[in-house]
Amino acid sequence: MTETILAAERAICTPGEILATGMGFIPGKGTYRESDNIRAGRLGILSIEGKVLKLTPLSGTYLPKINDRIIGTVCDVLMTGWRMETNSPYSAVMNLKDATAEFIPRGADLTQYFDIGDNVMCKIINVTSQRLVDITTKGPGLRKLEGGRIIKVGPQKIPRIIGKEGSMLAIIKESTGCEIQAGQNGLIWIQGEPEAEIKAAKAIKKIEEEAHKSGLTEKIKTLLQ
Amino acid sequence: MTYTKRFDGRGQEDLRPIEAKAGIIPNADGSAMFKIGNTVALAAVYGPRDLRPKFMQNPSTGILRCNYNMMPFSGHGERVRPGGGRRAKEISMIMQKALAPVLNLKEYPNTVVDVFVELPQTDAGTRCAGITAAAIALADAGLEMKDLVSALAVGKVGGTIISDLTYNEEAYEEEGGSTDIPVAIIPSTGEITLLQLDGELTKDELTQALELAKKSAAKIYKVQQEALKARFK
Numbered sequence: 147m148t149e150t151i152l153a154a155e156r157a158i159c160t161p162g163e164i165l166a167t168g169m170g171f172i173p174g175k176g177t178y179r180e181s182d183n184i185r186a187g188r189l190g191i192l193s194i195e196g197k198v199l200k201l202t203p204l205s206g207t208y209l210p211k212i213n214d215r216i217i218g219t220v221c222d223v224l225m226t227g228w229r230m231e232t233n234s235p236y237s238a239v240m241n242l243k244d245a246t247a248e249f250i251p252r253g254a255d256l257t258q259y260f261d262i263g264d265n266v267m268c269k270i271i272n273v274t275s276q277r278l279v280d281i282t283t284k285g286p287g288l289r290k291l292e293g294g295r296i297i298k299v300g301p302q303k304i305p306r307i308i309g310k311e312g313s314m315l316a317i318i319k320e321s322t323g324c325e326i327q328a329g330q331n332g333l334i335w336i337q338g339e340p341e342a343e344i345k346a347a348k349a350i351k352k353i354e355e356e357a358h359k360s361g362l363t364e365k366i367k368t369l370l371q
Numbered sequence: 372m373t374y375t376k377r378f379d380g381r382g383q384e385d386l387r388p389i390e391a392k393a394g395i396i397p398n399a400d401g402s403a404m405f406k407i408g409n410t411v412a413l414a415a416v417y418g419p420r421d422l423r424p425k426f427m428q429n430p431s432t433g434i435l436r437c438n439y440n441m442m443p444f445s446g447h448g449e450r451v452r453p454g455g456g457r458r459a460k461e462i463s464m465i466m467q468k469a470l471a472p473v474l475n476l477k478e479y480p481n482t483v484v485d486v487f488v489e490l491p492q493t494d495a496g497t498r499c500a501g502i503t504a505a506a507i508a509l510a511d512a513g514l515e516m517k518d519l520v521s522a523l524a525v526g527k528v529g530g531t532i533i534s535d536l537t538y539n540e541e542a543y544e545e546e547g548g549s550t551d552i553p554v555a556i557i558p559s560t561g562e563i564t565l566l567q568l569d570g571e572l573t574k575d576e577l578t579q580a581l582e583l584a585k586k587s588a589a590k591i592y593k594v595q596q597e598a599l600k601a602r603f604k
Contacts, residue, residue, distance in 0.1 A: 158603050160596045161473070161510050162518030162559045178517065185559065187475075187517060189510045189599055204603060206513025207400060207419055209478060235419045235433075235482040276430060276480055302513070358603055 155194050158204070158358075159186040165199050176201030191358060204358065208234040208301040208331040210279045212270055215288070217296065217329035218281060220264045223256050230266065233298070233331040236277040240268065244282035265291040265335065267327050291327065294337025297347050299354045301332035306357040307350055314353065314363065321370040322346045345370065373546055374529025378539045379408075386523065386535045386587055391504075391598035393511045401512025403598065405504035407523075408537060409494035414504035416512040419482035427483075433476030437467040437486045439501055445493045447538055462498045469502050469522065469555040469565040475515040484514065495538040495551075496524045502555050502565065507595050511602065519595050520564060521588040522555035525580045527572055532580050534587045547571065554584040558592040561585060 149168030153159055163186045165177060173179045177199050178187045186192075190201030210216075210232060218230030218238055227241040242250055246259060260266060267288050272280040283289060299307065308315050308328055319326055324338030324346045334350060336343050349366055356362055381387070387408025396402035401416035422428045439462040443453045466488065476484060486508065488501040499522035506520040525534045527550040528543045536551055543549040550570025556563055563581075572580070 158600050160519065160599045161516040162557075163596065164559075176515075180517075180559065185517070188515050189513060203513050205401065205511060235421050235479060237421075 151194065151199075153192050155192060157192050158189070159192050159201060160189055161186055165192060170197065172198045174198040174200035176203065203302050205300060206302060208232070210234055210236055210238065210270055210273050210277065211330070212273050214270045214330040216268060216270060216281070216331040217291065217327065217333040217335055218266050218268050218331075220260050220262050220266065223260075223262065228256065228260050230268070230281065232279065232281075233301075233329075233333050236279055238268075238270070238279035238281045240266075240281045240283065244271065244280065244284060247284070260290065265296060267291055267329065267335070287327075291335045291337075294325070294335050295343055295347070296333050296335050297350060299332050299334060299350060300357075301330065303354045303357040304328055304330055304332060306362070307334070307353050309363070314366065317363070317366060318346050318349050318370065322349075374531045374533075374543065377533065379537065383531060383533045384583060384586065386590060387537070389591065389594045391507060391594045393507050393598045393602040399508070399512075401508045401510070401514075403504045403507035403511060405500050405507065405595075407496060407500055407503075407535065409492060410496050410500045411490065411492040412497065412500035412504040413489045413491065414501065414508040415487045415489075416484060416505070416508040416514075417487075418484040418512075419476065419479040419514075420485070422481060422483035428481040430480050431477075433479035433482040433484060435467055435471050435474055435476070435484050435486065437463045437470065437488065437505065439463045439466055439488050439490075439498070441490045441493060441497065445490050447494070462501070465565055465567070466498065466502055466505060470505055470509065470520055472562070472564050473506070473516045473518050473520055473557055474509065475517070478515065484509070484512075493538075495536050495541050496553070498565075499523045499553050499555065503591055503595065507598055510599055518557050518559045519592060520555050521558055521591040521595060522553065522565060523584065523587050523591060524551055524553045525584045525587065526551040527570065527576055527580065532576060532583060534583050552577075552580055552584070554581065554588070556585060556588040558588060 149170030151166045153165045164183045166184045173184045190203045221231045222229035268281040322342040327335040390406040392404045399415035502522040529546040555565035
């Protein structure tokens with residue numbers, strides 16, 4: 147039997163496109179096998195890792211995943227915690243014990259800790275099969291975000307915006323002097339001088355638009371100069 | 372068979388000029404424009420998102436919801452009455468049924484994916500153009516799909532089997548009149564997800580028409596794929 151890859155590495159594949167024929171390849175994430183063929187199961191960029199074919203998504207809404215650091219907005223105060231919007235179809239719940247180490251007496255007014263509309267950098271600690279999400283603010287770098295502005299980008303573009311070991315964000319932070327926090331859910335918080343904030347937001351939007359192209363670091367460097 | 376020369380001079384198996392573009396609506400999660408001749412369909416996809424009213428939620432999977440709308444100024448002659456109607460409601464439903472088989476929303480329980488199809492300009496074949504545009508928009512929204520869906524109308528006009536009817540051809544009244552068959556096909560498997568028929572046809576003619584539909588759908592599929600790839604060039 148012949149085993150051939152029909153699509154090139156890093157090619158953009160559309161749903162249903164035949165990526166490879168023969169049983170020599172293994173369908174990975176975003177692909178599926180249909181008789182002898184491996185087909186694309188979504189729109190994405192193909193990556194070939196040995197015998198495994200994988201599709202990296204180019205678009206889509208955020209789906210909560212355990213251990214993701216996200217930016218949430220408090221939308222409701224519950225009996226023993228807060229409900230937060232997560233820029234996904236599902237809201238998350240932060241329990242009292244996951245919010246603060248302080249002792250909070252029974253019946254206390256919870257809005258003095260987090261009020262409706264507050265933005266919080268938090269971490270997902272649990273996701274159920276029905277997508278009930280638990281989050282925490284206990285951990286390094288997790289806190290309430292005060293001031294600044296929040297911009298929205300495609301959640302798939304976040305790894306590109308952060309860069310290898312945070313290199314891309316470091317460039318933006320350094321040249322604009324802004325403080326930046328990127329949530330995996332596609333929300334990015336920027337705080338600094340108003341002009342610098344705009345500059346940083348522009349740079350991030352540029353990365354989002356050209357995330358699938360190479361040589362981006364240089365482009366961003368020149369943009370920020 | 373007297374209808375041998377088509378009103379717009381096309382061959383019997385020719386489609387009208389096609390144009391497609393993905394990502395035309397920045398605020399939508401996925402969007403597409405599909406133009407075939409004088410019929411233009413715009414599709415916008417929102418979601419998966421929280422579904423209300425709550426009783427509509429399905430805890431085992433996300434659901435698909437379609438909305439078809441012909442704009443008041445879109446048609447021939449008389450103005451289309453704005454807002455939904457019996458016809459729009461039915462077409463919304465058949466679009467949902469045509470698209471649902473390729474979608475996998477198992478990862479998104481209790482949510483909805485909304486598809487809005489608007490038709491600013493129409494010249495027959497609107498439900499097919501709508502389905503085709505919606506398929507591009509759903510893929511653009513990054514949803515898990517086993518394939519796209521390609522749709523077009525085939526039919527019999529004055530005894531001749533033709534593909535992609537225009538409004539004039541649908542309204543043809545001589546010699547047995549006109550038969551119009553909207554078909555939606557999943558190209559990879561050849562499965563048919565939409566098949567309607569308005570008019571009269573023999574069994575052999577239907578088989579012949581469906582063979583033609585399959586051939587024509589392949590042409591549309593190519594345009595759909597190119598539109599999606601061009602979005603990320």
